[in-house]
Amino acid sequence: MLLIECPHCGPRNETEYHYGGEAHVPYPQDPFQLTDQQWAEYLFYRSNPKGLIAERWVHSAGCRRWFNAVRDTVTYEVKAVYRVGDPRPSLDDHPAQTTTSTTSSTSTTGTSSTTPTGGTS
Amino acid sequence: MAEQILTDIRPLRRSPLADLTDLMAQASVTGERGVRLREIPFLNMVGIRVQPGSDAAQNVTSVVGLPLPSGHGQVTGDTDTAAILWQGPDEFLLVSPDALAAEIGPPGARRGLPDDAAAPADAARVALAGGVASRPATDSAAGPAGGADQENLGAAPTLSTHPLTQELSRAMAGHKQRSHVVDLSANRTTLELSGPSARAVLEKGCPLDLHPRVFGPGTAVSTTLGLVQVLLWQTDEQTWRIMPRSSFAVYIAQWLMDAMTEFASQEVA
Numbered sequence: 231m232l233l234i235e236c237p238h239c240g241p242r243n244e245t246e247y248h249y250g251g252e253a254h255v256p257y258p259q260d261p262f263q264l265t266d267q268q269w270a271e272y273l274f275y276r277s278n279p280k281g282l283i284a285e286r287w288v289h290s291a292g293c294r295r296w297f298n299a300v301r302d303t304v305t306y307e308v309k310a311v312y313r314v315g316d317p318r319p320s321l322d323d324h325p326a327q328t329t330t331s332t333t334s335s336t337s338t339t340g341t342s343s344t345t346p347t348g349g350t351s
Numbered sequence: 352m353a354e355q356i357l358t359d360i361r362p363l364r365r366s367p368l369a370d371l372t373d374l375m376a377q378a379s380v381t382g383e384r385g386v387r388l389r390e391i392p393f394l395n396m397v398g399i400r401v402q403p404g405s406d407a408a409q410n411v412t413s414v415v416g417l418p419l420p421s422g423h424g425q426v427t428g429d430t431d432t433a434a435i436l437w438q439g440p441d442e443f444l445l446v447s448p449d450a451l452a453a454e455i456g457p458p459g460a461r462r463g464l465p466d467d468a469a470a471p472a473d474a475a476r477v478a479l480a481g482g483v484a485s486r487p488a489t490d491s492a493a494g495p496a497g498g499a500d501q502e503n504l505g506a507a508p509t510l511s512t513h514p515l516t517q518e519l520s521r522a523m524a525g526h527k528q529r530s531h532v533v534d535l536s537a538n539r540t541t542l543e544l545s546g547p548s549a550r551a552v553l554e555k556g557c558p559l560d561l562h563p564r565v566f567g568p569g570t571a572v573s574t575t576l577g578l579v580q581v582l583l584w585q586t587d588e589q590t591w592r593i594m595p596r597s598s599f600a601v602y603i604a605q606w607l608m609d610a611m612t613e614f615a616s617q618e619v620a
Contacts, residue, residue: 238440239423239572243558246575291580292573293423293439 235311236289237297250286252276253298254318280304284318360512361451366392367540367600378608379546380615386546388607390600391592393449394541395513398533399435400442407530410522411443415515419443424570430586433515436571444535444582450513511536539582540600544607545590548614553591555610557583577606 232244258264258272277283283303288296300310300321310319368375368390379387401407403419412418417428420437428434433447511517511534519532544552550561556577560566571584571592579602582594595603 242574245558291575293442294573295439 232306232308234287234299234308236292236295237311237313238293238295239289242289242292246289246291247287248290250288250296253284253286282309282321286314364393366390367597368392368542368604371601371604374608375604378611380548380611384548384614384618386544386548386552386611386614388604388611389543390604391541391543393451394536395445395447395450395515396535396539397445397511397513397516397519398438398442398535398538399445399519399531401530402441402528405528405530407523407528410530411519414519414522415445424572426569426571426584430592436582436584438573445515445519447513447515450515538596539594540597542593542595542600542604542607543590544593545587547589548611549589549591552607552610552614553583553593556606559583561585576603579603 233241234244234247235241236247255272255276258268261269261272264272280303282300284298284300286296287299288294296314298312298314298316298318299308300312300319301308309321312319369392372390375388375390379385379389381387399411401411401419403421408419415428415433415435417433417435420427420435420443423437425437426434430446431448433445436444436446438444511520513534513536516532516534523530523532553576554561557574559572559574566585568585568587571582573580573582575581576583576593576595579595579599581599581603582592584592584594586592593603593607
């Protein structure tokens with residue numbers, strides 16, 4: 231059971247939340263310009279890092295608000311929570327996470343390069 | 352015609368737990384390990400969404416006469432008149448007694464009411480009269496022409512018969528800021544669990560820490576009990592209100608009755 235800290239309600243059990251997939255996946259500025267493959271990559275391809283990942287969660291049994299959380303996929307530890315619209319907090323200064331966070335940022339770059347028309351995160 | 356139908360809906364309405372009233376009374380336990388369960392049906396509940404600090408929030412405060420709770424778990428007001436529960440950063444739930452029971456009531460019932468219960472009923476009747484008077488304006492604004500030269504006061508007519516809801520709705524109508532007032536009375540019903548063992552019963556199925564050092568009277572949170580989402584509101588040292596959605600009410604009542612069973616017998620040493 232994960233203990234996730236809602237930005238509004240404080241720490242609550244995982245069962246009160248629902249998962250919303252990876253955060254900061256930019257919607258293509260002009261989806262009609264994408265090839266089928268690029269569209270499929272926008273829809274289905276995620277960074278899947280070993281280490282830190284930014285995810286969307288909704289506190290469905292509590293305040294029913296969406297927020298973002300940075301979670302370590304190795305330890306399941308939730309490192310940070312922040313509100314939707316806020317930038318992903320930089321956690322690179324964590325000594326034990328140096329390798330994994332590099333992997334994570336590389337993968338994120340890889341995802342956004344599949345949308346050549348760019349977008350906003 | 353419609354007015355006549357709406358003047359007395361008491362014989363028509365039926366609470367979600369009407370069938371379980373006797374069972375809940377039978378399951379209640381007295382004594383030092385006691386715990387009692389009952390339904391408080393037909394409480395008036397109004398969903399309010401406003402940005403705290405805005406003019407709309409000020410409107411709510413002046414109509415209800417209570418400040419908005421400022422954060423998670425907080426409640427302003429009391430169970431006898433009205434209370435506002437924090438639901439989210441811009442979302443609140445106003446809970447007040449069933450005005451219809453006090454307002455119309457069975458013949459002779461009003462005489463038996465204590466003074467403090469009669470006072471809100473009087474206020475309610477005044478507000479109700481205002482609500483009827485404003486109805487023609489609401490109808491004309493809702494017409495295809497959009498009303499004559501009237502200000503769009505009927506932008507958000509409420510179907511609620513509760514005077515406080517009507518008053519709130521009128522106060523918010525035409526407001527430029529984003530806000531809404533919705534009668535949610537039928538959304539949830541209310542169970543009251545009380546007694547020395549009430550907390551022990553809840554702790555069997557609620558993931559939150561309900562110990563007095565964390566949770567206390569005047570705290571209300573949205574959480575889960577058993578398998579479903581409920582509002583949990585501690586109104587007194589040993590009294591809790593559990594507000595499940597109506598369709599989950601039977602499940603919650605039966606879950607609670609089951610959890611209460613062990614307190615009817617001696618504690619196993």
